[in-house]
Amino acid sequence: MVLQSGWQSVFVAALFFAGAQAGALKCDKLLDVASGKILTDQAIVFDKDGVITAVGPAASLSLPADTMALPGRTCLPGLIDVHVHLTGDASDHGYLSLGISVPAEAIKGVKNARITLMAGFTTVRNVGAGGFTDVALRDAVVAGDVPGPRMQVSGPMISITGGHGDNNLLPYEYHRTDEGVADGPWALRTKVREIVKYGADLIKISASGGVLSKGDSPGAEQLTLEEMQAIVAEAHKLGHKVAAHAHGTQAIKDAILAGVDSVEHASLIDPEGIALARSHGTYLVFDIYNDDFILAEGPSHGMLPESIVKERLIGRLQRENFKKAFQGGDKMAFGTDAAVYPHGDNAKQFAKMTEWGMQPIDALRAATINAADLMGWKDKVGLLAPGHYADVIAVAGNPLEDVTTLEHVGFVMKGGQVVKNTAP
Numbered sequence: 001m002v003l004q005s006g007w008q009s010v011f012v013a014a015l016f017f018a019g020a021q022a023g024a025l026k027c028d029k030l031l032d033v034a035s036g037k038i039l040t041d042q043a044i045v046f047d048k049d050g051v052i053t054a055v056g057p058a059a060s061l062s063l064p065a066d067t068m069a070l071p072g073r074t075c076l077p078g079l080i081d082v083h084v085h086l087t088g089d090a091s092d093h094g095y096l097s098l099g100i101s102v103p104a105e106a107i108k109g110v111k112n113a114r115i116t117l118m119a120g121f122t123t124v125r126n127v128g129a130g131g132f133t134d135v136a137l138r139d140a141v142v143a144g145d146v147p148g149p150r151m152q153v154s155g156p157m158i159s160i161t162g163g164h165g166d167n168n169l170l171p172y173e174y175h176r177t178d179e180g181v182a183d184g185p186w187a188l189r190t191k192v193r194e195i196v197k198y199g200a201d202l203i204k205i206s207a208s209g210g211v212l213s214k215g216d217s218p219g220a221e222q223l224t225l226e227e228m229q230a231i232v233a234e235a236h237k238l239g240h241k242v243a244a245h246a247h248g249t250q251a252i253k254d255a256i257l258a259g260v261d262s263v264e265h266a267s268l269i270d271p272e273g274i275a276l277a278r279s280h281g282t283y284l285v286f287d288i289y290n291d292d293f294i295l296a297e298g299p300s301h302g303m304l305p306e307s308i309v310k311e312r313l314i315g316r317l318q319r320e321n322f323k324k325a326f327q328g329g330d331k332m333a334f335g336t337d338a339a340v341y342p343h344g345d346n347a348k349q350f351a352k353m354t355e356w357g358m359q360p361i362d363a364l365r366a367a368t369i370n371a372a373d374l375m376g377w378k379d380k381v382g383l384l385a386p387g388h389y390a391d392v393i394a395v396a397g398n399p400l401e402d403v404t405t406l407e408h409v410g411f412v413m414k415g416g417q418v419v420k421n422t423a424p
Helices: 006-016 094-099 102-118 130-143 185-197 225-237 249-258 271-280 290-301 305-327 348-355 360-366 369-375 403-407
Strands: 023-032 037-046 052-057 067-077 079-084 121-126 150-153 202-206 241-246 262-265 283-285 392-395 411-414 417-421
Touching: 037 067, 067 411, 079 369, 102 121, 102 130, 102 411, 102 417, 121 130, 121 369, 130 150, 185 202, 185 225, 202 225, 225 241, 225 249, 241 249, 249 262, 249 271, 271 305, 283 369, 290 305, 348 360, 348 403, 360 369, 360 403
Parallel strands: 023 067, 079 121, 121 150, 202 241, 241 262, 262 283
Antiparallel strands: 023 037, 037 052, 067 392, 392 411, 411 417
8 A cells, every 4th residue: 555645644643543543564675784785675564552563575475464565765773863852942051041940841742742743753762851851852752752863861960069960051140050960979879869760761961061162162071080980880780871062082082981972963083992892892983074063154053152162163073983983893883962953853964974984775774783783672673574563664766775765764664653755
């Protein structure tokens, strides 16, 4: 059955796969991200729970009555972005952020979750949100109250007093301290316990200064090695992974030595840091698209002049170090820092990854099997294989030949339910 385009197709598709029933997709072409091969005339069969039961040549499979054909398109696994901020917007930077309430943040999350899903990202890791709004958003998606990707969430980012995760925009008389702030190993252990208590799936820490924060330097270490060791020990003891925001050279190395599971940004990583990440098996998450947006659009979106200066200093260095780290054999997962740039543009980073040293299949693996591995979900998402969720996207053309086709995803299925189907 081939659906029509536009909103009518979304409505019909929802009816077609409504009621949690088994079904199948027939794909003219299917990209096997593990082998890097394009397979022809394939089918994906899934059960009433939206879990894949078989993948293979359509002629060799027993297809159910409810089988949808996707002529002229290439199917591949739903994409994964491991560094997003769904409850934030690209228009809320600098002093403009002071006008955003926690309820408003939650509402923005509902909007942005849908936008992200429609862009073909069926799984995300939300790393930093105020008021545990990302916990509420994740739970609403799971309950079926709002459309959105599968989510792992961190709640508030842990930061030192006055650090990248603290709000330095208000004067002293406001006595403002952000909810993720703590200092010293035992206070930080308590903060980890508190964040887990209120529903976070992982812990996000600020190991160094940042670009978009006021009054700090991206290259300066903030949390000490001892503090990061305490955070990681507590988080891992409780069964939670740790993601470390770290631009600075020493902060990156200390975060790796402390045992974090991923280093976010990694802008000023040096050869020693590259070797450490490889030897420790630490994932690196380079957000190398948003430099373009920050420099071109940042001032009109409230970014502080000092933030633009900081980005000019480290943006190109981050891209150069991305190439060095990839060539050095480090593990990489796809993460974009969505909310720095507008949600839904996540796939624009693929072109930057190929420009700076990757082949398209490398970039796609970063956004599928590698990202799933980092999240601890490699048995659930990131592949079109039996036992995985039927999270499928389709594009016109071959993304191995033109990775920008991923910026125009026309078909999105999550867990066996079609949420988008527009004409190729």
